[in-house]
Amino acid sequence: MSSETTRPPTVVEEELGGVLSRIERPPRPGPVSASITLGWRALLKIKHVPFQLFDVTAFPLMTTVLFTFLFGGALAGSPREYIQFLLPGILVQAIVFITVYTGVGLNTDIDKGLFDRFQSLPIWQPAPLVGALLGDVLRYSMAAVMVVGLGVVLGFRPEAGLVGVLFALALVLVFAFSLSWIWIVVGLLVDTPESVMTSSFLLLFPLTFVSNIFVDPATMPTWLQTVVRVNPVTHLVDASRGLMHGGVALADVMWVLVASAVLVAVFAPLSLYMYHKER
Amino acid sequence: MTSIEADGDSQSSSILSAEEDRTLQKSPTELDLAIETNGLKKAFGDTQAVDGVNLRIPRGTVYGLLGPNGAGKTTTIRMLATLLRPDAGIATVLGHDIVQDAAEVRATVSLTGQYASVDEDLTGRENLVLVGRLLGFSWRDAKTRADELLTAFGLDDAATRQVRTYSGGMRRRLDIAASLVVTPEVLFLDEPTTGLDPRSRNQVWAIIRTIAAEGTTVLLTTQYLDEADRLADRLAVIDNGHVIAEGTSRELKAAVGASTLHIRLRDPERREEAGAILRDVLGVVVHNGTDRDALSASVPHDQEAAAVLTALADVGIRVAEFSLGQASLDEVFLALTGRPAEDTTEEMSA
Numbered sequence: 001m002s003s004e005t006t007r008p009p010t011v012v013e014e015e016l017g018g019v020l021s022r023i024e025r026p027p028r029p030g031p032v033s034a035s036i037t038l039g040w041r042a043l044l045k046i047k048h049v050p051f052q053l054f055d056v057t058a059f060p061l062m063t064t065v066l067f068t069f070l071f072g073g074a075l076a077g078s079p080r081e082y083i084q085f086l087l088p089g090i091l092v093q094a095i096v097f098i099t100v101y102t103g104v105g106l107n108t109d110i111d112k113g114l115f116d117r118f119q120s121l122p123i124w125q126p127a128p129l130v131g132a133l134l135g136d137v138l139r140y141s142m143a144a145v146m147v148v149g150l151g152v153v154l155g156f157r158p159e160a161g162l163v164g165v166l167f168a169l170a171l172v173l174v175f176a177f178s179l180s181w182i183w184i185v186v187g188l189l190v191d192t193p194e195s196v197m198t199s200s201f202l203l204l205f206p207l208t209f210v211s212n213i214f215v216d217p218a219t220m221p222t223w224l225q226t227v228v229r230v231n232p233v234t235h236l237v238d239a240s241r242g243l244m245h246g247g248v249a250l251a252d253v254m255w256v257l258v259a260s261a262v263l264v265a266v267f268a269p270l271s272l273y274m275y276h277k278e279r
Numbered sequence: 280m281t282s283i284e285a286d287g288d289s290q291s292s293s294i295l296s297a298e299e300d301r302t303l304q305k306s307p308t309e310l311d312l313a314i315e316t317n318g319l320k321k322a323f324g325d326t327q328a329v330d331g332v333n334l335r336i337p338r339g340t341v342y343g344l345l346g347p348n349g350a351g352k353t354t355t356i357r358m359l360a361t362l363l364r365p366d367a368g369i370a371t372v373l374g375h376d377i378v379q380d381a382a383e384v385r386a387t388v389s390l391t392g393q394y395a396s397v398d399e400d401l402t403g404r405e406n407l408v409l410v411g412r413l414l415g416f417s418w419r420d421a422k423t424r425a426d427e428l429l430t431a432f433g434l435d436d437a438a439t440r441q442v443r444t445y446s447g448g449m450r451r452r453l454d455i456a457a458s459l460v461v462t463p464e465v466l467f468l469d470e471p472t473t474g475l476d477p478r479s480r481n482q483v484w485a486i487i488r489t490i491a492a493e494g495t496t497v498l499l500t501t502q503y504l505d506e507a508d509r510l511a512d513r514l515a516v517i518d519n520g521h522v523i524a525e526g527t528s529r530e531l532k533a534a535v536g537a538s539t540l541h542i543r544l545r546d547p548e549r550r551e552e553a554g555a556i557l558r559d560v561l562g563v564v565v566h567n568g569t570d571r572d573a574l575s576a577s578v579p580h581d582q583e584a585a586a587v588l589t590a591l592a593d594v595g596i597r598v599a600e601f602s603l604g605q606a607s608l609d610e611v612f613l614a615l616t617g618r619p620a621e622d623t624t625e626e627m628s629a
Contacts, residue, residue: 016486019431020493025461026415028386037412045400048441113396117457120360121413122386 031124035131038118042135056101057143060094064150067214075215080155087151088168088240089213092233094147095140095176096208100200102136103183104193111193126272133180140176144169158244168243171256175236178260181267188274212237232259313338313465313496314359318368320520321354328354330520331368336498336513338373341491343511344500345608351520352500353393356467359498360390372465389458393469396454399443403434403453406442410457421460428456432486448479455486466490468499472506484510504608514608518616531611538578539610540587543600547572556590566613577614578603 029037046053068086072079106129109115118128148156148165158165182203187196210224211233217225228234235255242248314336321329329351336342344352357363359372361381369376375383397406404425411421429438432452437445442453451471458466471487472480487510491497501507507514508528516524516531524531540561544553550567557565557576561583565576578584584603591598 016431016489019427020459020462020490020495025386026417026420029413029415033415034413037409040412041398041401041405041409044405045398048400048402109398112399113392113394114398116357116360116362116390116392117396117410118413119362120385120388120390121410122382123413127413 028122029124031127031130034123034127035134038128038131039134039138040131042132043138045135046139052101053139053142056098056139057146059097060090060143060147061150063094064090064147065154068154071214083151083154083156084245085241086214087148087156088244089211089237091144091147091151091168092172092175092237092240093208093213095144095172096179096233097204098140098143099136099176099180100183100197100204101139102132102180103185103187103196103200105136106132106184106187107190107193107196110188125276129184129271129275133177133184136180137173137177140173141169144172160244160246164243164246168240171239171243171253172236175232175256175260178263181264181271184271185267185274188271207231207233232256235259311338312336313340314342314370314372314498316355316359316368316370319355319358319365319370320367321351321358321363321365327520329358329365332517332520332522334515334522334525336496338496339491339494340512341487341497341499341510343507343514344498344517345502345504345507345511345514345612346500346517347502350517352517353469354520355517356390356469356498356500359384360388360467361385362390387464388467389461389463389465390467391454391458391469391471393473397442397450397457400441402439402441403445403449404429404438406453407457407460410460414461416460424460428459432456433482446479448475448482451475451479451483452486455483459490462493463495465496465498468497470500470502472501472503480506504612508608516612516615523615524611528608531608532605534611538581538584538603538605539607540576540578540584541568541600541602541604542574542587542591542598543568543570544572544574545597545599549596550574552594553591553596556594556596557587560587560590572599575610577610 064087067090068079068083071086072082076082076085109128109132115128119125148169183196183200186199190196190199210227211231212228213233217228217234220228232255235252239248239252239256242252312335314334316332316334319329319332319334320327328349332351332355334342334355344355346352354363358365359370359377361377361384364378371377372384373387375387377384397403398409401409404422407425407428408418408421411424412418416424426438429435432455434449434453434456437449442450445453455468455471458468468487472483475483484506487497487499499506499510511528513527514525514531515522524534526534540557542553542557544550550572554565554567554574557574561576561578563576563579565574567573568575581603588598588601
């Protein structure tokens with residue numbers, strides 16, 4: 001504030017004149033450099049607004065604890081036994097749920113006019129989207145580590161050890177990254193961050209609950225089992241369980257990778273098209 | 280290019296003097312135009328936001344787009360900054376087509392949008408480093424450049440504070456600084472002083488003058504007639520997506536009439552009666568002011584003003600205030616559109 005009162009415009013003019021006259025334009029940044037810079041921006045936001053990390057992690061941590069103790073006794077005999085089954089699944093649910101923050105963040109940036117600046121810069125045009133995703137993947141990783149950490153505290157013991165868990169995390173992150181493109185499209189489509197949030201639940205609830213995260217689908221009606229079987233989340237959960245406890249089916253991993261590729265192939269070009277189109 | 284030249288006359292309004300018209304007929308390179316648009320159109324749904332805008336903006340000038348809210352100023356500037364694709368028409372910025380050579384255009388222009396387009400969560404310094412990196416600077420150069428700009432814009436003390444703690448004036452200065460990380464050849468400023476207090480507005484004006492003095496072409500939009508008057512070398516008045524007049528502020532004023540007469544009555548009840556007398560004596564359109572006692576009209580010949588005073592005295596209408604002056608841009612707008620430049624007049628006089 002003091003700067004506002006002590007600095008008369010004439011000083012500004014003199015100093016500004018000097019600053020303006022001696023700058024040469026550097027060569028344009030490459031796509032990778034621009035995306036990383038914008039990912040750095042996402043990191044800074046975590047640093048300055050740590051609360052947004054709480055947003056992302058509170059829900060998964062809460063559901064992990066709640067479901068373990070609520071259903072553990074009834075479904076598996078004890079919470080400790082249930083969490084061996086539940087954790088690889090609840091990890092998937094947690095990360096899939098928070099992908100929506102990609103769309104929320106994007107919508108907020110557009111709302112504030114920030115993307116006008118990015119778009120008028122001579123950068124690889126998808127960089128703001130990719131950069132935002134890079135930052136998000138980092139947030140997903142943090143949330144994932146916290147969920148697994150909490151699981152271990154609650155008695156989760158992965159039979160395949162740390163390496164298995166890391167592979168499972170990697171696969172979950174690949175899927176989350178791909179799914180995020182849907183939220184980028186939604187973020188570009190709707191008017192307010194709140195609408196992104198609201199509309200997301202229509203997809204996320206069926207996607208995560210009509211799956212094998214909580215219970216064995218064998219107890220479900222046949223028609224529902226069919227739905228569960230085609231849900232990519234089911235395959236991701238199976239793969240995640242297999243990787244963490246050993247005995248992963250390659251088919252499940254392939255299913256997840258193919259589903260991820262399809263998501264990116266459909267929604268990435270769509271979001272880029274919409275991004276270029278005026279809003 | 281050729282089609283623009285062919286249309287060179289029709290786009291310049293009648294307000295331009297004959298001499299100016301000859302200048303415009305020169306080829307674009309001779310005149311060294313920074314921005315040239317021809318028949319630029321853009322619709323949003325049923326709303327024709329920009330409806331055939333023709334502009335010829337000489338290099339190195341401050342050019343003002345003046346008009347009320349919703350006139351099409353922002354849409355025009357967003358098209359020129361390659362953020363929007365025009366429905367029809369052509370535009371070039373420093374010879375680059377805004378659709379075909381969008382990347383080249385982006386490499387020569389900077390845009391400061393209507394709402395401060397800086398990241399509120401980041402510090403002022405981080406915002407400038409971010410832009411520096413995106414322009415291709417190394418981390419070190421981006422930081423050096425950020426610090427230079429922070430000093431020049433008087434934001435040193437606030438450099439490491441989150442932007443959300445900044446005042447409106449500081450935010451706007453940071454926003455403009457972000458547009459100057461690399462000195463652009465063309466700078467677009469969309470309503471640079473809207474919502475600023477008079478002190479911050481003066482600072483921003485000083486900044487804009489300096490930028491122009493360093494050779495950057497500035498295209499700014501404003502609803503403030505006062506601002507356009509003080510900053511812009513040339514003006515285009517925009518209304519309903521059309522350019523309704525173009526020229527220097529002096530030319531625009533001259534076009535409206537030699538002088539404008541302002542009258543305030545002691546008895547506001549008799550305004551209509553007084554208006555009729557003015558119409559009779561001067562033979563021009565008389566405008567009612569925002570205040571209930573105010574009237575104004577352009578006076579073709581100064582000596583007729585005295586006749587008005589006599590005529591009013593004859594019927595016993597007492598005058599509280601009587602002044603004759605060169606038309607303000609406010610009156611230019613009124614004369615051109617038949618309505619005042621929206622509610623901005625009140626803020627202006629403050």
